[in-house]
Amino acid sequence: MTQEIHGTVADGFEAVREEFAAFVAGELPDYEGQLCAYVHGRKVVDLWAGEGVDGGSLYAVFSSTKGAAHLVAALLVQDGTLELDRKVTYYWPEFAAEGKGGLTLRDLLAHRAGLVGLDAGFTAQELADDRAVAERLADQRPFWRPGTAFGYHALVIGALSGEVVRRATGRTLQEVYEERIRAPHSLDFFLGLPDALEPRYRPVQPMTPTAPQQAVLDAQPSGPHTLSSIAFNTHVPEPGDLEGHANSRAVRAKGPASAGGVGAARGLAGMYAAAISEVDGRAPLLKPDTVAEVGQIHSVGYDLVARAHRSYGLGFQATAEAWYPFLGAGAFGHSGAGGSQAFADPRSGLAYGYTRRRMAFPGGAAPENERLVKAVHTAALAS
Incomplete structure (x- = not known):
């Protein structure tokens, strides 16, 4: 049975609804997802599909959380x-251990610290708690000379930058996000989901790869002590899985800033709209010089963890370089392992958010984002 598409689009964005409907029609019968976009601070797309879903349903957004962390x-x-x-040690003196004393905050945010994980790994309880992660990383020897290369700090970058925030302000990153970003804009995107909102959470469903997709997954290089296994904490005796991490109430309650956020597409898109545009009479959160700074590419080339070409700004992915080359230079945001995608394209004024419930193959931004982003961006330029 064809799933019904719910929600609204502004005049001129009808093609986005059609593209979303065409994608949903070809998906598994139990597909759930949301798509939202703003252009110059005006909501122009607000769509969803799936049984029991509405525009306010909340999903684990995994690494899209890093966008909120680094907006802070x-x-x-x-x-x-x-x-x-400034050197990180100016804010966090203990970070100097094991040869890390010369690292600047700029390099830390650009995934250049060489501090992707621990030799001994983390427990599941530690990964739910940014303070615990940061305390243990302070004593870890980096896996490459800090500042000389880069690699995706998948599960720890939010804890590292969050500890700098805490030392500088006396407030946790999550508290600053709540006070300065989420609450003033009433965003459905939480770094720490209140108990009262738990009924709106839709637990992550695991990926169901086809036989050819499973063959691709099986062929990926792996090993118990690689940089990738350390970065994703799979080298420990009981590594767990991403779905279990997101579906843990402890993770949702504490909102670890690398991958513990929970939100709706409205919240993701609304955050990036607030970052670059006037929304509901509120001035943009970021000034033009700051927008240019965070979107400027700081690390590009061979990612030592991903073993592939990657690019990062200051805590954000360089979205045009990393995903969608038709976007404007300086677009910034972050995707998530479950398939979520969120970004701002300052040149077109576009802010985009996408969520889905079932983990997407092969990980990171779900492939359908390519066609959905293209449709929204084309309409935005035409408008």
């Missing part, structure tokens, strides 16, 4: 509370 960092840099070219 950007605000504090803009305020002058943080300085990008």
